[in-house]
Amino acid sequence: xxxxxxxxxxxxxxxxxxxxxxxxxxxxxxxxxxxxxxxxxxxxxxxxxxxxxxxxxxxxxxxxxxxxxxxxxxxxxxxxxxxxxxxxxxxxxxxxxxxxxxxxxxxxxxxxxxxxxxxxxxxxxxxxxxxxxxxxxxxxxxxxxxxxxxxxxxxxxxxxxxxxxxxxxxxxxxxxxxxxxxxxxxxxxxxxxxxxxxxxxxxxxxxxxxxxxxxxxxxxxxxxxxxxxxxxxxxxxxxxxxxxxxxxxxxxxxxxxxxxxxxxxxxxxxxxxxxxxxxxxxxxxxxxxxxxxxxxxxxxxxxxxxxxxxxxxxxxxxxxxxxxxxxxxxxxxxxxxxxxxxxxxxxxxxxxxxxxxxxxxxxxxxxxxxxxxxxxxxxxx
Amino acid sequence: xxxxxxxxxxxxxxxxxxxxxxxxxxxxxxxxxxxxxxxxxxxxxxxxxxxxxxxxxxxxxxxxxxxxxxxxxxxxxxxxxxxxxx
Numbered sequence: 001x002x003x004x005x006x007x008x009x010x011x012x013x014x015x016x017x018x019x020x021x022x023x024x025x026x027x028x029x030x031x032x033x034x035x036x037x038x039x040x041x042x043x044x045x046x047x048x049x050x051x052x053x054x055x056x057x058x059x060x061x062x063x064x065x066x067x068x069x070x071x072x073x074x075x076x077x078x079x080x081x082x083x084x085x086x087x088x089x090x091x092x093x094x095x096x097x098x099x100x101x102x103x104x105x106x107x108x109x110x111x112x113x114x115x116x117x118x119x120x121x122x123x124x125x126x127x128x129x130x131x132x133x134x135x136x137x138x139x140x141x142x143x144x145x146x147x148x149x150x151x152x153x154x155x156x157x158x159x160x161x162x163x164x165x166x167x168x169x170x171x172x173x174x175x176x177x178x179x180x181x182x183x184x185x186x187x188x189x190x191x192x193x194x195x196x197x198x199x200x201x202x203x204x205x206x207x208x209x210x211x212x213x214x215x216x217x218x219x220x221x222x223x224x225x226x227x228x229x230x231x232x233x234x235x236x237x238x239x240x241x242x243x244x245x246x247x248x249x250x251x252x253x254x255x256x257x258x259x260x261x262x263x264x265x266x267x268x269x270x271x272x273x274x275x276x277x278x279x280x281x282x283x284x285x286x287x288x289x290x291x292x293x294x295x296x297x298x299x300x301x302x303x304x305x306x307x308x309x310x311x312x313x314x315x316x317x318x319x320x321x322x323x324x325x326x327x328x329x330x331x332x333x334x335x336x337x338x339x340x341x342x343x344x345x346x347x348x349x350x351x352x353x354x355x356x357x358x359x360x361x362x363x364x365x366x367x368x369x370x371x372x373x374x375x376x377x378x379x380x381x
Numbered sequence: 382x383x384x385x386x387x388x389x390x391x392x393x394x395x396x397x398x399x400x401x402x403x404x405x406x407x408x409x410x411x412x413x414x415x416x417x418x419x420x421x422x423x424x425x426x427x428x429x430x431x432x433x434x435x436x437x438x439x440x441x442x443x444x445x446x447x448x449x450x451x452x453x454x455x456x457x458x459x460x461x462x463x464x465x466x467x
Contacts, residue, residue, distance in 0.1 A: 137422065174442065179422035181429070181445040231442030234426050377423075380401040 003299075009068050013075040019048050020080030028081045032353055035207045037164055041085045046119025050076070050089055054243075055097055059109055060117035066308035070250040070301055077254025081350060083357040084208030086251045087364075091160040091209075092116065094244035095169050096123025099236045100187065103228035108187060112167060124165035126156035126214045127237060134370050137180040137234060141172035141216060150186065150221050155198065156214040162197055163210040166190050169240070170216065171233050183233035186225045194219030205356030244365045245318040246304045249325040252361055253301055255354055256294040256329060259336045262351075263287050266340060277339075286335045293328035300324055316378030323371035326361035333358040382464060387436075387457040394431055395453075399424055410454045415447035425450060432456070438463035 005013060024041045031038065045051060053069045055061025064072070076086050097116045100108055115121035132139040141154025152172050162168070168188045175182040188195055198213025228236040264287060267278030277283045300321040307314040333355040337344040344351040362368045388410060396405055399419060414420045420428060429445050432438065438460060449459045 178442055178446065180426045181422075181442045231445075235430065238426075380399075 005067070005071055009071045012068065013071040016048070016050075016072045016075030017079035019044065020076045020078070020082075024076075024080045024082050024085060028353075029347055029350065031082070032084070032207050033347075035202065035210070037088065037208055037210045038082065038085055039164070041082060042088070042122070043119050045076075045085070045089055046117070051092060051097070051119050052117030054093070055101060055113055055117050059101070059113035060115075061097075061113070065305075066246065067302060067305040070247055070305045073247060073250035074254040074257075074298075074301075077251030078257050079254070081353070082208055083251065083255060083354070084206040087206045087248075087360075088122075088161050088209040090244065090248045090251070091125055092123040094248065095125030095127075095240045096167065096187075098243045099169060099185070099227060099240045102239050103185070103236050104187075105224070107224065108227065112187060115166075121166045122161055122164050124159050124161035124168045124214075125240070126159050126162070126168050126170040128156060128158045129154065130157055134367055136237070137173075137183060138176070139171060139173055139183070140176070141170075143172040143174045143184045145174070146220075148223060150184070150223070150226065152186070152188075152194070152216040152219040152221065154216050156216075157198075158201065158211060159214045160209055160211050162212040162214050163200060168195070168214065169227065169236075170214070171237060172216075174231060178231070180234035181231055183237065184230055185227040185233035185236040186221055187227050188219065188221055188225060192219060192221065204359055205353070206360050207356075241365060242315060242318065245322045245371075246301075246308060246314060248365055249297075249322060249329070249361060250301055252325055252329045252358070253294065253297050255357075256290070256297060256332050259332055259351075259354060260287070260290045260294050263290060263336050263339045283339055286339055290332045290335055293332050297321075297325040297328045316375055319366075319371040319374035319378070322365060323368050323375070326358075326368060329358040329361050330355075382436075382461070384454075384457040384461055387460050388453045390435065391432070391456050391460075392453055394435075395419075395428070398427070398431075408453070411452050413451050414453075415451045420450070432460060436460050436464060438467065 023044045049062050050072060052061030053064040053072060056063045097113060100112050112121065116123055127136060129139050129141065141152060144151045152170065154172055166189065170186050170188050171183055173182040174184060194217045196215050198215045201211045201213065203211060267283055267287060268276050270277050304314045304318045304321050307317055336351050337355055340349055340351050343349045392408055396403065396408060400408060415425065425445060428450065429440055433440060444459060450456055
């Protein structure tokens with residue numbers, strides 16, 4: 001059992017911290033207020049290699065293993081403030097690049113993976129619908145086969161990256177009665193006839209990550225746009241979610257470390273009643289809880305990475321990590337605001353934004369309740 | 382592969398994956414799996430993936446409903462028809 005990153009992994013994480021700290025934090029308060037996505041930040045991350053981390057070199061990536069990928073994401077969260085940008089990169093990686101790598105034809109891999117890795121193409125994921133959220137396979141978007149082509153009709157919501165995306169992973173059903181076995185996945189490019197954006201969706205947090213609805217009206221796509229086998233889109237989606245649940249909260253662990261250090265510093269220097277507030281047990285205890293949450297969250301995330309590195313099933317461990325880290329992230333974000341008092345509630349202090357950003361972690365990639373269902377299934381109860 | 386061998390292999394898998402702790406004798410060749418909820422829709426997806434991998438067959442979407450997968454007998458019939466056609 002090894003609890004340390006290798007020298008190379010640590011060096012890469014340190015570089016990611018510097019990238020995030022030096023290049024991704026500009027004008028953060030304003031960009032958050034304006035809900036502005038940073039294409040510049042996206043490009044800088046791509047130049048660093050973030051978007052190509054788990055993708056083999058032959059397709060433009062670096063072939064990093066899951067632990068290395070998690071380490072970089074943790075570094076970005078620790079060094080940076082733009083959790084929205086990192087969330088967008090996560091969506092791009094886990095819902096586009098990884099499923100294409102696993103289920104794509106050779107042509108699809110060569111067409112999409114290099115530009116997805118170098119950042120010139122942005123991917124979005126269209127799966128959720130108004131009546132198909134946690135019960136995702138009850139989706140109503142219909143897929144009909146006509147003369148060798150597929151015709152899609154329906155509407156997707158919560159489509160992260162949609163307003164800036166060049167390609168969309170889209171799911172629909174050929175027959176709702178078939179449940180998961182009727183689902184098909186497609187890669188559809190921006191500008192395809194019948195594909196258009198719906199209204200933008202504003203959010204409580206992660207505001208620099210753009211989101212909108214996606215409308216499909218007689219959207220005709222060739223058979224070559226299908227990802228995976230006909231009727232096996234659920235497998236593609238499950239693959240996507242397996243990676244997403246494992247890795248999407250790594251940056252949140254980094255944020256938890258940053259919050260912890262910021263709170264310790266504040267508790268040492270902020271004085272009330274003629275002493276540093278850290279001397280008050282109620283404040284110290286909050287910071288202790290933040291420390292314990294950070295350490296345990298980190299262990300869970302890296303355990304999932306280690307299992308994936310060994311090609312072992314990580315479904316239940318990823319669900320446990322997702323459940324625990326998201327819950328801990330929200331609690332620690334709230335503690336950080338409380339420790340900073342009234343100042344922590346003010347935008348200028350840049351503490352409250354983490355709290356707003358944290359809440360989504362209990363909802364995206366499967367709500368906490370869905371994670372509990374997965375864990376219960378893993379326990380065979 | 383005989384139907385009995387197929388049923389035995391699949392029975393072992395279902396007991397381990399979906400019915401841990403159950404009396405193996407309770408899972409007969411005619412025990413309804415889908416219609417009684419022993420296999421929900423997600424479990425069916427997992428079973429189909431298992432059958433394809435284990436027996437080297439390909440199942441179509443219309444072959445993954447309760448009519449084809451409801452009992453061990455149904456499953457063995459489906460698998461054997463695929464193996465015979467290969």
